[in-house]
Amino acid sequence: MHPLNQVKGEYVRELLNKGVREEGRDPFEYRQIKITHSLLPNAEGSAQVEIGNTRVLVGIKLDVATPMPDKPNEGNLMTMAELLPLASPEYEPGPPSPDSIELARVVDRGIRASSMVDLGSLFIEEEKVWSLFVDIYVLNFDGNLFDACMLAAVAALSNTRMPKYENGEAVRTGELGRLKTNNIVTSCTFAKVGNKILLDPDGSEEAVADARITIANDEKVVRSMQKGLAGAFSQEEVEDLIGRSFDKSKELRGLILSSKSE
C-alpha cells in the first residue's frame, strides 16, 4: 500500500470508530453519481460514470465473429477491464492483474445473469454471430470500481447502436437501429471496516477495509454477488445487505433510465 494511503487509512479508521465518515456521509449513502452516455461517437455505445472522484469509461463495439463451439446459436459477450496507469499511482502497465480480471468478470456475470442482452438475438447465420465487446477503462481510482463499472456498462449497453450485417461484414454507418436491452441490473458494493459496514467505499476506506461485498440485482432478484478481501461476513450481514441493495438499486435504476435516450 502507498504510505500516504496508509496514513490516510489510519485516519479514516479512527473517524469510523467515532461513527463518522469523511465529509459527513451516511454509512449507506452514495457519493454524487454522474452518468454521461454516448460521448464517443465512434464506439457503438459508450458511457462515463463518476462516483465522487472515481471515474470510469465504457466503450461498446460489435464485430462479426464465429460463435463459441459450445454456444453455436449465441453471440459472444466479452468484458474486459483496464486499470490504466493514469488512474492511480498504484496501477502499473503490464498484463491484467487479478483485480482487473475480477472486476471484469463480476461485471460480466451481472450483465449475463440479468439477461440484459439476449445473446440469442446476436445470432446472424450459421457460423456467424455478433461479438459484443464491453471494454471498461478506469480513468481515476477513488474506490468502488465495481458499482461504477457496472453502471457504466449498463448505461452504455442501454444506448448502443446495432450495426447492420451486409455481405459478411458489419456496416456501421447510415441509418442504424439500437441494441435491444431487456433489463437493467445495478450493483451495490459494501465495505466492512472493523465491525462497521459502509456503502460505496472511497479509496481510503477500501484501503483499510477488511472485507467487501458486491450485490447486483434487478427489480426482482439478485443476479450476482462477489465477496472480496480477507475478511468475513455473517449470514445475517449478507441478508441485511441484500435488502439494502434492493432499496438503493431504485435510485441507480432511475439514474440509468434518465440517462437513456430514446
Add this chain to the structure above:
Amino acid sequence: MGSSTNKPELIVNGKRLDGRGFADLRPMKIIAGGLKNAAGSAYMEWGNNKVLAAVYGPKEALPKHTQDPDKAVIKCKYSMAPFSSLEEHNRSGPNRRAIEISKVTREVFEKVILREDFPGSEIDIFIEVLQSDGGTRAAGITTAAVALATSGIPMTDLPYAISVGKVGDTLILDLNKAEDNYSDADMPIAIGPRNNDILLLQMDGSLTKEQISEGLTMAKKAGESVARLQREALKAPYERILEKYKI
C-alpha cells in the same frame, strides 16, 4: 449457468440425475499428506472431482517487493489440468477464470492463517484439479485447508466450501457438471465453521433474498459433514500409528 437450449431435466420424481436428494452431497474422501516435498498436502475425491493441494513455506517472500513487513503474504494458484475434463483438451496455463478463483481462494486463507506470525515471508498454496465434475473451487478450498493443517501453519479455523444451485425453484447443494451447466443459479460459498464466517461468496443467475438465506443455511448444515471429514482425515495417520503399536 448455461444456455436454455437443449436443457435436460435435472430433477425427475424429486431426485437429481445421479439419484441424490436436493441437499445431498456427493461421496467424499480426503487423504491428508501424500506429497513428500511439500510442507503440507492433501488429496480429495468429491464425486468425480479429484483434487490435489500442496503448501510450501513459510519462506522468504520473493520477489522482494511482494513482502509485507507485518505479515506473511499468501500466494495461491488454482489450476485445472489440461486432461481434467471429459470434453476437449484444456489449454494449460492460467486463464481468467483460474486467476479469479486463485484470488478468491487466497482471500479465504488470508482470513484464517495467523499471518502475523511470519512477517516478510510467503506461504504458497497450490491446487491442482486432476479431474473435474463441477464444484472444483469448493473441492480445492476444502482440500487446501487440510493441506495447510498438515503443514502445521497456525490457523484460526479450518474452512470448507460448498456450492449451492437452483433448478427451477428448487435449491440444490453440491452441483455436478451437468447441473452446473444448466442450473438457474450458482452460488459457491466457503465457511469458517468456528463462527460460521462467510469467507467466500460468489453468485450468478437468479435468486431471491429468501432463497439466498435458505441456500446459506442449507450449505452450513450440510457442511458439518464436510468439516467432520476434514478432521477425520487429519487424525487418520495418527490413528494408524496407534493401531500398529496397539497403544
